[in-house]
Structure formats: C-alpha cells, structure tokens
Amino acid sequence: MTDMHADLVVRNAYLITMNDSREYFERGAVAIAGNKIVAVGTDREIAGSVKAARVIDAGGGIVHPGFVDTHVHFMNTARGAIPDSAETSVMMNTFRRWWDSVEEEDERAATLLNCLEMLSNGTTCFLEAGTLQFPDLAAEAAAATGIRGLIGDPFLWDVPLAGDTHAMTRAPRSRKRSLDLLGGQLKRNKGEPLIRGCVVLFGLGSASDELMRAALALADDHHVVFSQHQSFDTHDGSADEKRLGQRAMCHYADHGLLSENCTFSHMNDLTADEVAVVRQAGMSVVWCPVTSMSLGAEAAQHAHHLEMMRAGVTVSLASDGAVSGCRYDIGLQGLAALLASRAKNQSKLAFSAEDVLELATRGGAKAVGMLDKIGSIEPGKYADIVIRTTDLPEAQPITDPVQALVYSCGSKSISTVIVNGEVVWSGGQPTRVEAAMVYDLARSSRRRMWAKLSLAPESKWPLVV
Structure with missing residues (x-):
C-alpha cells in the first residue's frame, strides 16, 4: 500500500x-x-x-x-586569450582589461556558457567571485539554465593599485563606491530563489579594514557568506605583511574581521599562526588546486589545506577561472587535490576518494552557507x-x-x-536553454572581445590556414 x-x-x-x-x-x-x-x-x-x-x-x-563550486569567474569566453607561457601578472592585466571592456551581451554569453559547463560536469550550485560587471543580468542568465548559485556585487575594493597594474575605469578603487554597492545582491534572498545574493569583496590586499568590517557586519547580520580572494601566492602574503605590519589572517583576527561566515578563496600562503587563526574563527577555506598548479604558485608547495581539513576546518573545492583552472569541473579539482596531497606527503593515506566527495558536496555546501539545504x-x-x-x-x-x-x-x-x-x-x-544558441552567443562574444582588446592567438607551432 x-x-x-x-x-x-x-x-x-x-x-x-x-x-x-x-x-x-x-x-x-x-x-x-x-x-x-x-x-x-x-x-x-x-x-x-x-x-x-x-x-x-x-x-x-x-x-x-550535486557538486558545489565555491569560487568561479564567469569568463570562459576568454579561453585562449592568454598564451600558456604568459606570466601571471600578464594574465591578470589581460583579465582586468577584459573585465573593463565587457558589455551586457558578453557577460550574458559567458554566464550561460559557464553554467552549462558546470551542469554538464555535475555542479548544481556555485559561488561567483565578485567579478561581474552586470550581476543582475548574470543572475537572470544563470537562473535560466536551472542551476543554483550565489552572486555578489561587482569589483568591490578601495586600496590603491600597484603602479604596473591596469586600472579598471568602470570599477575604480573607491571606498564610497564599494560601500554604496555593498550588499546590493542581497535583495534576491526572499523566498526560495535559485540565485541568491552574498557579500563578496575582491580581496588579495585590495580592501581596507573599514571595507572588510562593513562587509563582515553585513554578512553576519543577513546570515550569508562573506567571500574574497586571499593569500594566493608568496608575493600576496609578503605584500599584505608589508601593508599591515603582520600576516594578513593574524591582522584580521586581531581587528575582529573574521567570523564563521567568512569563506576565503585560495589561502595557499599561510603560516602556522594563520592556520590556527582560521581554525579558531570557524571560517571556510576554498581550495583551487588546479589553478595553483597551472600557474606554478610557489605557495602551493607548502599550502596547508590538507592540514586544515584534518583539523576540522571546512574546506571546499573550486574551479576558479577557465584559463587557470582548466575547466569548470569539481571532479577534476578533487582528483588534482588528491594526487597533489599524496605526492606532497609521499603517502596514499594522505587523501582519500572519500575526502574528494566530502569536499565536493558537504564541504562546498557549508562553505556557501547552505549545508542545511544542500550537500x-x-x-x-x-x-x-x-x-x-x-x-x-x-x-x-x-x-x-x-x-x-x-x-x-x-x-x-x-x-x-x-x-x-x-x-x-x-x-x-x-533542458531549459538551447545549447547551440549559447555556443553561438559565446563565439560571437569572443570575436567582439578579441577585436576590442586587439588579442590574437599565439602558438608555438606554425598554423596553416
């Protein structure tokens, strides 16, 4: 019966x-x-x-x-725009020029393509990294595909640029601008929307204590995640230490800028004291193993993700960007994390297949503040x-x-x-959108953007046309 x-x-x-x-x-x-x-x-x-x-x-x-991808940039239409041998600084300046030049049709195409790629690889929820010029449009495009996700505000930062960095005219580093925009996407969090808002700063030393304090207070008040890039490589750690007078995570802890709602991405270059701070704060860490390895990050050799995971810190996996992360595939990220951990520790017991699934599901769900709903x-x-x-x-x-x-x-x-x-x-x-239509939009956007930025493919081998 x-x-x-x-x-x-x-x-x-x-x-x-x-x-x-x-x-x-x-x-x-x-x-x-x-x-x-x-x-x-x-x-x-x-x-x-x-x-x-x-x-x-x-x-x-x-x-x-479904897998949860906890740090993604919607710009896979930029695949091939940076030569494989280009220095990371060159890549980042090309990205900034790209972000400064996208129009609505380009961001819609990239969002649709990203979401289809994630769905095809088993990802059912994402956390966007705060690098959308048109977040409302992107939220609409993402929802059209049927995926679940969290989106932040566009390029929030207020610390002046280094001299050799491309200054984005459409997203100036301004505290007033950032505070005015901060929390704008939280308007989505009524009922049960597929695409929700969260609090995102760009990070990597680009936010003042004042801006971080406002972001954390907003996240805590609204019970949402506060996310930012943090401590990707050794130069980031040393730059933060020079600016703040101490290691970044220790500074944040001393100034009340951390809580369990914090989800910081990369986190490769941490000292033992910073690892202790992370554990005490109850925050989440996002591991982007393929990006760290593909960009040859020195800090990846001594990163503490495995140690933090074993100590009870919530660790999740992320694809990051299409150029550095290869593809939006959490299964790939998990396998890379497993292989790197076993090689680094010279032991098969260091990291298991069960650990991969843990980070890809429950770890990701907790990192985006939704373990009670997904994972x-x-x-x-x-x-x-x-x-x-x-x-x-x-x-x-x-x-x-x-x-x-x-x-x-x-x-x-x-x-x-x-x-x-x-x-x-x-x-x-x-099932919700026509794949052929999305691919055509992506190809058209790629042609526009490459022409606008005077980009051309570079190959080590001769191309016969």
Missing part, C-alpha cells in the same frame, strides 16, 4: 547519500516532491511506499548529491542530484562507487542532473 505521493522517483541507483552517517545503498531510491527530497531508502522500500508521477531508472548507476541526499533538502551512466568502459564493473566516481568515471559519466527537483541536464544537453 502506498502512503506518499511524489513528483519524481529515481530508482535502481547505487545511491551515495552523504548524510550524517555517510550511508550508501547498493540498490537505492530517492523520492522528490516539488523541489525537495521527501524519502530515501532501498529500492524496495521506496517502491512500496511512494507513488510517483515520473520514475527515472538509474540502471544501477551512481547517484550522488546531501536526505529528506527535507533541495533535490539537487546527479545521476551517472553505467554505459561506459570506465564505469564497469562498479565495486566501490566512491572510487569509481573519483578515479575512473569522470564527468563524461554524467547522464542526468536534477536541480531544485527539475531535470536540467539530460542526455548530454541542457
């Missing part, structure tokens, strides 16, 4: 719940009503107690909570779920689903993505 009605049941799944007990079912099912999960159990239990309007048979494939498959939470196919050589045979997910299957195994109870990705295509 059935006693529950659902809009959708996903059955016959190798179900990884990531609940408090980290239970998984060799043959499990999950029932969804509206945008929430209403029941989780064995396939037999759900079949016997739930009547569904629609059923998706996972075919024995792995089903898990696991259990009743009462939003139905943000990824279904993977078994129809791949890499997916056979499934003995340990967590190892299969992390080591072998990769994002190519993703079959269906559900966000907020709705199927938004299926069979290699988005």
Whole structure:
C-alpha cells in the first residue's frame, strides 16, 4: 500500500547519500516532491511506499548529491586569450582589461556558457567571485539554465593599485563606491530563489579594514557568506605583511574581521599562526588546486589545506577561472587535490576518494552557507542530484562507487542532473536553454572581445590556414 505521493522517483541507483552517517545503498531510491527530497531508502522500500508521477531508472548507476563550486569567474569566453607561457601578472592585466571592456551581451554569453559547463560536469550550485560587471543580468542568465548559485556585487575594493597594474575605469578603487554597492545582491534572498545574493569583496590586499568590517557586519547580520580572494601566492602574503605590519589572517583576527561566515578563496600562503587563526574563527577555506598548479604558485608547495581539513576546518573545492583552472569541473579539482596531497606527503593515506566527495558536496555546501539545504541526499533538502551512466568502459564493473566516481568515471559519466527537483541536464544537453544558441552567443562574444582588446592567438607551432 502506498502512503506518499511524489513528483519524481529515481530508482535502481547505487545511491551515495552523504548524510550524517555517510550511508550508501547498493540498490537505492530517492523520492522528490516539488523541489525537495521527501524519502530515501532501498529500492524496495521506496517502491512500496511512494507513488510517483515520473520514475527515472538509474540502471544501477551512481547517484550522488550535486557538486558545489565555491569560487568561479564567469569568463570562459576568454579561453585562449592568454598564451600558456604568459606570466601571471600578464594574465591578470589581460583579465582586468577584459573585465573593463565587457558589455551586457558578453557577460550574458559567458554566464550561460559557464553554467552549462558546470551542469554538464555535475555542479548544481556555485559561488561567483565578485567579478561581474552586470550581476543582475548574470543572475537572470544563470537562473535560466536551472542551476543554483550565489552572486555578489561587482569589483568591490578601495586600496590603491600597484603602479604596473591596469586600472579598471568602470570599477575604480573607491571606498564610497564599494560601500554604496555593498550588499546590493542581497535583495534576491526572499523566498526560495535559485540565485541568491552574498557579500563578496575582491580581496588579495585590495580592501581596507573599514571595507572588510562593513562587509563582515553585513554578512553576519543577513546570515550569508562573506567571500574574497586571499593569500594566493608568496608575493600576496609578503605584500599584505608589508601593508599591515603582520600576516594578513593574524591582522584580521586581531581587528575582529573574521567570523564563521567568512569563506576565503585560495589561502595557499599561510603560516602556522594563520592556520590556527582560521581554525579558531570557524571560517571556510576554498581550495583551487588546479589553478595553483597551472600557474606554478610557489605557495602551493607548502599550502596547508590538507592540514586544515584534518583539523576540522571546512574546506571546499573550486574551479576558479577557465584559463587557470582548466575547466569548470569539481571532479577534476578533487582528483588534482588528491594526487597533489599524496605526492606532497609521499603517502596514499594522505587523501582519500572519500575526502574528494566530502569536499565536493558537504564541504562546498557549508562553505556557501547552505549545508542545511544542500550537500546531501536526505529528506527535507533541495533535490539537487546527479545521476551517472553505467554505459561506459570506465564505469564497469562498479565495486566501490566512491572510487569509481573519483578515479575512473569522470564527468563524461554524467547522464542526468536534477536541480531544485527539475531535470536540467539530460542526455548530454541542457533542458531549459538551447545549447547551440549559447555556443553561438559565446563565439560571437569572443570575436567582439578579441577585436576590442586587439588579442590574437599565439602558438608555438606554425598554423596553416
């Protein structure tokens, strides 16, 4: 006898719940009503107690909570704009010129493309890094794809620039401008919107104590995340120390600029004292392993993400930007973190496949302030779920689903993505927008931007046209 009605049941799944007990079912099912999960159990239990309007048979494939990407720049239309051998300072100045030149149509194209790429790789929620010129437009474009996310205000900073850095005319470093814009995206946080607002400063030494204090107070008052870039490489740590008279995180702690609502990205160049500060503050740390390695960051060699994670600090994973982070794929970021940790510690025991899934789901959910709503498959939470196919050589045979997910299957195994109870990705295509239309918008934007900035592809090998 059935006693529950659902809009959708996903059955016959190798179900990884990531609940408090980290239970998984060799043959499990999950029932969804509206945008929430209403029941989780064995396939037999759900079949016997739930009547569904629609059923998706996972075919024995792995089903898990959607990944959370906790630091993204919406500018993958800039792929190829920077030569692979360019210094990081050259790359950043090109980015600043790009950000200073984008128009609404460019940012819409980049947002749509980014969101489709994230969905295709199993990401169901993102935190944007505060580098959108048109956040309202980007929020609308992101919501159109069906993804969940958090967006901040555009380029908030007030510390003067170094002499060799491109000054962005559309986002001058001004305390008044930054304070006037601060918190503008919090208007979204009524009801249950897909795209919510949070508090974001650019960071990396670009914010005064006064601006940071205002940002933290706003985040604490509204119970949202306060995010910024912090301590990417050794030059950032030394510059902060010269400006502040002590290491940045120690200074922030001494001046009351940290709380459990802080989610700081990169955090590669920390001293032991700063690691202790992070732990005591109860804040979250965002690890962008591929960016650190691809840019050859010296600090990545002695970064303390693993140590912080083992000490109980919330650590999450992020793709960062398309140029440095390679692609918007949290599975890739997790595998890179695992391999780097094992090599650095010369031990397989340093980092496990389970650790990857922990950071990609629950860690990410907590870092964006939504662990009570996402990050696991259990009743009462939003139905943000990824279904993977078994129809791949890499997916056979499934003995340990967590190892299969992390080591072998990769994002190519993703079959269906559900966000907020709705199927938004299926069979290699988005369901809410036309992929071909998005790709055409992205190509058109790329041509406009490259012409505007006088960019040209650079190759070490001869190109025959």
